[in-house]
Amino acid sequence: MVGVAVDWILTTLFSVALTRSYLDPGIFALEGAERDAAFKAGIELLFVSTDFLLASLLTGMLATVMAAYVGARRAGTLPLKHGLAVALMSGLSVLLVYVLPGEEPSLQVPLWYDALGWVLLVPAGILGGYLARQLASTGSAGSD
Numbered sequence: 001m002v003g004v005a006v007d008w009i010l011t012t013l014f015s016v017a018l019t020r021s022y023l024d025p026g027i028f029a030l031e032g033a034e035r036d037a038a039f040k041a042g043i044e045l046l047f048v049s050t051d052f053l054l055a056s057l058l059t060g061m062l063a064t065v066m067a068a069y070v071g072a073r074r075a076g077t078l079p080l081k082h083g084l085a086v087a088l089m090s091g092l093s094v095l096l097v098y099v100l101p102g103e104e105p106s107l108q109v110p111l112w113y114d115a116l117g118w119v120l121l122v123p124a125g126i127l128g129g130y131l132a133r134q135l136a137s138t139g140s141a142g143s144d
Helices: 002-022 025-029 032-046 050-075 079-099 111-135
Strands: none
Touching: 002 032, 002 050, 002 079, 025 032, 050 079, 050 111, 079 111
16 A cells, blocks of 8 residues: 555655656646636646646656565565556546546546547556666565
């Protein structure tokens, strides 16, 4: 579960940093309703920007690799399987958020973005587990 929490935390931090880096810095100098409207318009533009979506996908996968690494190191054994388990549990937690009742999201990402994210989830988890196995200083992380 620690790995899943790490994934959520890192994904959130990376998303905020990435979004701020892509948005027009002038938005943050505005105030009140003007700032809210400019921010919403900026976000809408980002969700149709292939550059932003690819960068978002890359940072999301990086977060999953790092989380899988943490989960595999904490498990201390079978790092590839634990890394994969962290990635799959993170994916399951995202699915649960999708199906929870609540407001419909106002922005939709393209299908290719979602599909690529799901396809890369498994390799990201395995890569995190692999790195945990390779970087284990004492070799106590076990093998798969």
